[in-house]
Every structure is written in C-alpha cells, then in structure tokens.
Amino acid sequence: MSEDDRMRSWPTGRLLSMAARHVENAWADALAELGLTHAGLVVLDLLGAGPVGQSELAARARVQAQTMSRTIDRLQRENLVRRETDPADARRQLVSRTEAGERAWVSARGLEAELFPSIAEPERLREELLGIIRSSRPPRD
Amino acid sequence: MSEDDRMRSWPTGRLLSMAARHVENAWADALAELGLTHAGLVVLDLLGAGPVGQSELAARARVQAQTMSRTIDRLQRENLVRRETDPADARRQLVSRTEAGERAWVSARGLEAELFPSIAEPERLREELLGIIRSSRPPRD
C-alpha cells in the first residue's frame, strides 16, 4: 500500500493540517532570505498605510492578542516595525512598518502566490489537499 | 469592508494555514477530555496493531524524527504508549499503545470526522477554505 493510499483514508481535517504545514515549510526558506517568517509577513501586509493597533491586527489575523504581541516583538527586534503608544489612549500600542519593513514587504509581495501549488480545476477538497501533500517535499531529515 | 471581503484577497496558502489552525483548535477541546492532542491521536492511529519504529512513524505522519520523538515523549508521559528497544537492532525504538492508549484511541475514533465542517459540493478550494474559516469561532481572547 502506497503512502498516498494510506492517507486517502485519513480524516479531512488531518489532511488540511498536513497540507498547511507543508505549504508553510515551502515558504519558509524564501521568506527567511528576506529576514521574514510567514507570521511576520501577514502583519506587514495588514499594516498597510497607517499605524494599526495590536488588537486590530490580532483580530484581522485571527490569532490571539498574546500571539500578535510576540510576533510584533520579533518584527521589532528585526527592525521591521515600530511600536508607539497611542497619545489618545495610553493602553493602545500603534504598530507601523519601518523603512526596512517597507523594503522587506515589497520584496515579499507576490512570493506566496508564486509558491502556492497551483490548482486548476475545482475538484473535491480532499483531492485538492492530497494533491498539495503529494507535491510537497517530505521533511528534510 | 467585511472581514470576509478582506480575506478574499489573501493568498491561498495563507487561507489554508488559517483554516487548518481553526480546525485544529476546534478538535482540541474534545480531544483534551480524552487526554489527547491531535498530534498524539495521529500517532495512536498509525500504531495500529503491532509495534512500529519511530522513523516509520515520522515518515507516515510526514514530520521529522525530532518532532515524532517529542510527541512520543508526551504520549509516554501520559502512559498512552510504551517504548521498547528493538532486540534485533539496539538503535531502534519500537512504539506500541498501552491499554490506556488503546482505550483513548477507541474513544477518539470518529471524533475528527464528526467535528470537521462538512463540505457538500465540489467548489473551488479558496471558497472552501473561506467557508471553513467563516464557520470557525474566532480566537477566544
């Protein structure tokens, strides 16, 4: 029995997790060359023009405030974003891209779309996920 | 602009990650009541009848040997699996379910399939992922 056949009987949610992990791994190398991670790129994307509060960022990325706080810690450490206390409400932290963050973001634009395995036809989700898994390289070790 | 519309422009890979995260979170509570996590359940599933070597488990779960080692650490700590050195090759660790692991596995069977948001029609992957995200509860905080 092939690996593919074995996976065909797996629950769909498990295939979804596996496919997502493989796609994230595929991005990782390319993004690392820009000093970015996938979580960091999401934030740079969400920041857009003006400064945005952390709660807002967390809600848009659909992660918890705690997660967003640490993601921003790392971006700030890499000098890609800056935090400023909202003058109107000292509880809020306003986040914005630095110039380096701007450059990294521009370089990363389009990368995700290019890297994602293309799926031409509208097939069943399971088959699509299996296709993604199948076309991803296995873990390195 | 609604949250949904905002996400509609996101790269497909990002939607995939987000959908996978939401589905994993949805499992987590139900599995926790059985003393399990999704990674642990995958291992219990893969173990089947006889003992299986860790490399084999890692390959089938498509994770690295390091990851599998730690997942098994946790299962072993919870007394759900046991490690035994292969008499024929002292480098190999053979893993098998304990009786408690057997019970947990039986209780968890079918849970994943039930929890997964059902997708009736073969639509485009993007729309399917958006549907999964849309139907998932946002992070708790």
Place this chain on the structure above:
DNA sequence: AAAGATTGACCTATCAATCTTG
C-alpha cells in the same frame, strides 16, 4: 561512515495569569 534517536534553540500558537490604563 550511516542510521536511529535525542537534545538545544527557535517560531507560532494556545490557555492562564498579570500589569497598566481608562
């Protein structure tokens, strides 16, 4: 040397608790 497994350092995420400000 190569294979199997483990440990250390790190990233992304969770839950829970805490601190500060309104």
Place this chain on the structure above:
DNA sequence: CAAGATTGATAGGTCAATCTTT
C-alpha cells in the same frame, strides 16, 4: 471593573548538533 498588552507554561513544528549503535 473592563480593555489593551504582556509574560509564563506548554504543544507542535522547524534546523542544527550530538550520542549510540550498526
């Protein structure tokens, strides 16, 4: 007290280095 943000503990992944056995 409620909101916004942070910190601690833990799970699940990665890469890199190491240890043991073949």
